[in-house]
Amino acid sequence: MFYGAMKLSVGSSLKLVFRPWVEGLENIPESGPAILASNHLSFSDSFFLPAVLDRKVTFIAKAEYFTSPGVKGRLTAAFFKGVGQLPVDRSGVRGAGEAAIQSGMEVLERGELFGIYPEGTRSPDGRLYRGKPGGLPRLALRSGAPVIPVAMIDTEKIQPPGQVVPKLMRPGIRIGKPLDFSRYQGMDADRFIQRSVTDEVMYEIMRLSGQEYVDIYATAAKRRIADADKAEKAEKAEREQAEKAGKQGKGGRPGSTRGDDHRRAA
Structure with a gap:
């Protein structure tokens, strides 16, 4: 009913x-x-x-x-x-x-x-x-x-x-x-x-x-896709971290220009 x-x-x-x-x-x-x-x-x-x-x-x-x-x-x-x-x-x-x-x-x-x-x-x-x-x-x-x-x-x-x-x-x-x-x-x-x-x-x-048709189980395919997504996210996070570290390295010595000017003046 x-x-x-x-x-x-x-x-x-x-x-x-x-x-x-x-x-x-x-x-x-x-x-x-x-x-x-x-x-x-x-x-x-x-x-x-x-x-x-x-x-x-x-x-x-x-x-x-x-x-x-x-x-x-x-x-x-x-x-x-x-x-x-x-x-x-x-x-x-x-x-x-x-x-x-x-x-x-x-x-x-x-x-x-x-x-x-x-x-x-x-x-x-x-x-x-x-x-x-x-x-x-x-x-x-x-x-x-x-x-x-x-x-x-x-x-x-x-x-x-x-x-x-x-x-x-x-x-x-x-x-x-x-x-x-x-x-x-x-x-x-x-x-x-x-x-x-x-x-x-x-x-x-x-x-x-x-x-x-794919001759593997769908559960295995889902695991592969999940692992690939996880690896891609980890790789992206590493790239972003490396880029961030690179930017900090380029401008990471504040005051160095002033120090050089002071030594040249002396």
Whole structure:
């Protein structure tokens, strides 16, 4: 009931203001469980996709969104619950993975849609990164649910980092045909099968989105970018310090001219 109210208010507002275009809606089954595996460009991905679907889709979100104190914290928790997101405690990588899988299985066992981002985090630069072979293949093989590849397009351009006011533009959503992995049923613990399933899904997402593919994890790319930014800032600080020292050296002997004049007068 709450989801329906939030979808009517938030979803309708998003469609009215941003007018997202959609291709492949016919690939979403009218009933039964399915996994929507999407690229991840923006925080808003988890809102635009549900907004254009008739069926409820559930994503997972970090537990901090649901446990923050105060009025703002309670409103945030209510909002995320209302738009169909489940809290997952991400303290401890292994524990977080198991919690996410369990949450996903509960959604799929109810015959509903479960949304997942195989990259594990938002893309730092708009490119598509290597999928993590954990939650997605294990969910698909344990549940037997089809995997539907989804491509979010241009959502990162609506509100880039540091921009407060969203840009009014039309994002896109392209939904691919369901992928059947029943041939691997019962092999969800095999890491080679996990990688094979993940790579097949990521290939379809790449084909749908047209993104450049980078064969490293997005988390590693973010670390590289952060390290590069840190090194650049340190280099800039050193240059500024050297320039400052140079200026002080040039004019750093006050009174020397007067001393020379005094010696010449003597």
